[in-house]
Amino acid sequence: MILSLVVPVVILMSLAGRHHLRQGSGVEITLPIAGYDPRDFLSGHYVTYKVDYGAAIPCQRSKKNEVWYVCLETKTATQKKPERCPQMIKGTCKAGTFTAGIERFYIPETKATFLDEKTRGGKASLVVTVDEEGNARVKDLLIEGRSWRENQ
């Protein structure tokens, strides 16, 4: 019984620790976004948005869950990992859209309307950290160049 109760706690703690470490490491990049605000049954309020990578990713013609790399330097999308690109983001094509796991930012309910308006108005950008493999993690949401927390 002890194992059944201890293992979930340990795994969940290490999961949180892993995400914390990853968020703090890697190259920091700021990307412009535009989006909307639905409700998530699992984790409260969040904003989802379309990230502007500056490159044309042919997801409409791509197969489901096909992996793509976007090189932010050359603004090109390839299915093979680019060799000489210090800033690249890895993602998959789902339902005709490129997703890199950074399309959601959780916010307090009271700030939902304000952030929704700003995001829709094209005044928002996203700070992400990217590791060598192109895996991106969300770090902060900027409104007119300042963290959303400073815009309260």
Next chain:
Amino acid sequence: MGILNTFKECILANHLKKLSEWKDAGFLDEGVYERILAYEKTAQKPQWMLYGLVTLGVGSVALGIIATIAANWAHIADGVKLSVNFLGLSVVGGTAYWADIKKKKLLSEGALFLFFLWCIASIGLISQIYHLSGDLYQPLFLWTGLTLGVACLTRTLVIPLFWVGALSLAATSLYYNTPFQKSLGWATFGISLPFVLAIVGFSLQMFCKNLPLTRAFLLGALIISMGCEIILYMEGIFSHTVKGVPLIRFGLAGTLGLLILVHPLYQKGQKAWLFAGIAFFMVTVECSLLQHGDIFWRVMILILGLGFLMSMAIFLASTGSKFLFQTVILLAGLRLVLFYISLVSGLETMGLSLILTGLFIVAMVLLWKKHKDRLFVTMKEISS
């Protein structure tokens, strides 16, 4: 406390009145009556009203804490949120373990259920703090994986039922995200899922006879198969586009049949009813896939669907599972109501049909209440 004592005295007075009636009617002799009387007057009874008020108070405090935290959620540091979460999870887990050692069954089961729910809440909190996005199957598979031990340990059916439900939902979400969804279609998945659950349930039963998780798999298979049968029936009426892959459904039905054939725990009669259930389900599904929307086929599908549920009810009665038996009979009743609703359409008949539906449900409940025990015994006799 004065009110509580008065309340207790009222209950005792009612008990004594009933006892006196039973003694006068000859159900109890004088000796038994005296012994019950002596016991009722001296035994310490649980103070349900007191417990109720304490629960109300504790619930109110808990709601107040949750509301306060929610109001200040944005101002609480992420590290604090995570620390408090993991501390709470550990305390609940520790309580479950302590209560299990001390043989406090109710507390142990309650803490296990809270621990089970707290795990998915923790996954939600981590995804909120680190802004993780992904498909529904990812947190659900993680949750079911983490809590498999808890689902196996529990002695009640509650956690296993939630667990099997979450696993089925995760499988559905995963299927949606694979190319199979387009090539095989949803009908194939819907028919396959209950078969897979039943195969897992019967296989588990061979190794752990009395595991609640086994019963949850089998009950899940039964509920999903009925849901699938209803969806196929409705699809057959309205869309005329239902398709399925015969090799997969017949392959899975054959595998389940073989498993039942070699199952060491069931007698011949029980196996025969299980085979009948599978056969009825397969024929119902095939008829629905033929997409005949006319009244003859709709009645045929209803009869076959009820045949499937009745076969399962007889099998469950033979195993002595009164709760599952009653659940299946309830499902059969719901199936009848659904068929009836699908027959009546249009606003002009809406009022009358609602009245008839209401009367039908009331009649069914009254009949069920009156004859449920006799029905259970009869079905038990049929299978033996």
